[in-house]
Amino acid sequence: MPDPIISPQPIISLQPIISLQNVDLSYAGRALPVRALENVSLAAADGEFVSVVGPSGCGKSTLLKIISGLLPHSSGTVLVNGQPVKGPPPSIGIVFQSPLLMPWRNILDNVLVQIDMRDLRRSDYREKARSLLKMVGLSAFEGAYPYQLSGGMQQRVGICRALVHSPQLLIMDEPFGALDAMTREQMMIELQRIWMDQKTTILFITHSLSEAIFLSDRVLVMGPRPGRVVGEFTIDIPRPRRIRDERSPAFAEYADRVRTCLEASGALPAYQEATAG
Amino acid sequence: MSTVKIASERDRNRPLPATARSTIGAGAARMTGLLMPFVGVGALLLLWALITTIFKIPDYLLPSPISVIRRASLEWRILLAQTSYTLIEIVAGFLGSLLIGIPMAFAVVLSRPVERVVLPMVVASQAIPKVAIAPILVVWLGFGLFPKIVISFLIGFFPVLVSTITGLKSVETEMIDLVRSMGASTTKIMLRVRLPSALPQIFSGLKVAIALSVVGAIVGEFVGADRGLGYLLLTATGALDGTLVWAALLVLIGLGILLFEIVAAVERVAIRWHVSIRANDQQTFTS
Numbered sequence: 001m002p003d004p005i006i007s008p009q010p011i012i013s014l015q016p017i018i019s020l021q022n023v024d025l026s027y028a029g030r031a032l033p034v035r036a037l038e039n040v041s042l043a044a045a046d047g048e049f050v051s052v053v054g055p056s057g058c059g060k061s062t063l064l065k066i067i068s069g070l071l072p073h074s075s076g077t078v079l080v081n082g083q084p085v086k087g088p089p090p091s092i093g094i095v096f097q098s099p100l101l102m103p104w105r106n107i108l109d110n111v112l113v114q115i116d117m118r119d120l121r122r123s124d125y126r127e128k129a130r131s132l133l134k135m136v137g138l139s140a141f142e143g144a145y146p147y148q149l150s151g152g153m154q155q156r157v158g159i160c161r162a163l164v165h166s167p168q169l170l171i172m173d174e175p176f177g178a179l180d181a182m183t184r185e186q187m188m189i190e191l192q193r194i195w196m197d198q199k200t201t202i203l204f205i206t207h208s209l210s211e212a213i214f215l216s217d218r219v220l221v222m223g224p225r226p227g228r229v230v231g232e233f234t235i236d237i238p239r240p241r242r243i244r245d246e247r248s249p250a251f252a253e254y255a256d257r258v259r260t261c262l263e264a265s266g267a268l269p270a271y272q273e274a275t276a277g
Numbered sequence: 278m279s280t281v282k283i284a285s286e287r288d289r290n291r292p293l294p295a296t297a298r299s300t301i302g303a304g305a306a307r308m309t310g311l312l313m314p315f316v317g318v319g320a321l322l323l324l325w326a327l328i329t330t331i332f333k334i335p336d337y338l339l340p341s342p343i344s345v346i347r348r349a350s351l352e353w354r355i356l357l358a359q360t361s362y363t364l365i366e367i368v369a370g371f372l373g374s375l376l377i378g379i380p381m382a383f384a385v386v387l388s389r390p391v392e393r394v395v396l397p398m399v400v401a402s403q404a405i406p407k408v409a410i411a412p413i414l415v416v417w418l419g420f421g422l423f424p425k426i427v428i429s430f431l432i433g434f435f436p437v438l439v440s441t442i443t444g445l446k447s448v449e450t451e452m453i454d455l456v457r458s459m460g461a462s463t464t465k466i467m468l469r470v471r472l473p474s475a476l477p478q479i480f481s482g483l484k485v486a487i488a489l490s491v492v493g494a495i496v497g498e499f500v501g502a503d504r505g506l507g508y509l510l511l512t513a514t515g516a517l518d519g520t521l522v523w524a525a526l527l528v529l530i531g532l533g534i535l536l537f538e539i540v541a542a543v544e545r546v547a548i549r550w551h552v553s554i555r556a557n558d559q560q561t562f563t564s
Binding site (some may be wrong): 023065068069070087088090092094096100102103104113114116145147174193 | 413449451454455456457458459460461465469470473474477548550551552555
């Protein structure tokens, strides 16, 4: 029997998960209003890995707060999953630079914080939480407390917590910024695997060019205040990528182009200026 | 990735640090740890006995510990009866500090007007010496248990209030952002994020409060009472009955320590995850 109703499935899959159009944010400063974001437009398709790189203070974290509904914007449209953002959208997960685990909860309960805060039934998500912990190699630690885990392990728990309710959008704000170089590389490999496994859209905010290029389908470059998008690069390196690919000519080429773009925006000092000064 | 796998497999076969402590060595260390305070008290009593004997100090000035203990064992009925009154005052005053101080801290943290209006008044009330207003309270509230409970509460609740406010406020803004992104309501953030993270500070306030509640009850009894350990101290001092004064004092000291230890024990269970408790664990483990 043919289905009389046309399935809305294709329409949804065409719709971007995040869509920002001409977003401005200004707030009252001491004398004049301060413009934190100026005319920011960006989009991320379903399942896409998009990074935002830029110097500190360029409004990357402000952008994150606007998309996650924690901060209202002054003008423009912000859509997550086709819906205008008025408060935290239901289908997002966030990972911050600090793991932000609750020291009084064990590891499994820390993953389930997401469920408790959303008033969902724990019993429906316990298995999902366990399988996520297994995926990041922390099965043996589900009864342990945060202080018993290393920084990298704690951040993995934070990632599991952000994924336990199967969000469509995962927002990460410099998640590996506090980790040592080796743990960081390990986490980059692991995040790539998680992303390929879970098919979640990821918006990854970082100030590390190598993290952005290694992980992303697309890299957006933001210029210094007022924050605006000054460049966009599609990274066409086959996956799964390996850390040693960072030394490949293709990778170096991308890094060079992103760096040139940052220099042009005034975020990085250009070579001539550095020698002249 | 492979290194992570190896680490987790190794750790699966090895008990976690928290569960690894119940070895015989740690048990013996724990016993010595428990005995240590008694060694100190014993040494002090010995010194006290020596001083009173060597310098032949009269009983009304400083009786020897032996005669104090002998007197206490003779008068145990009176001591017990008086102690029970004082204990009721202390516990009621302390519970009052807890039941009023903690909710008041919630109100202060949740509402800016409350913070602006109530907090200065509370601070002002703390500037008044309780000993100075104790007689007025007795005039207002009579000679019964109630004025003593009120004084004990007035002294004890301030540290609870102040430390609870500090605790509730000192949650990282990112943590609040995180749970807000999960759609948590203000109430939920208060009860399931701010309150648990404030527990270490709340308990340090409660430990100060229990010690001060003892002071409050005794001050109340000094001002006007016909029973209680404070009353006993006052009458015995008046009668130059040194051994009874010191017997009452020893009971009071024991009571203070016991009550403090009860609060500390509850704390150890309630916030076993906190670094202050874990540090203690580590000490018994290594010593």
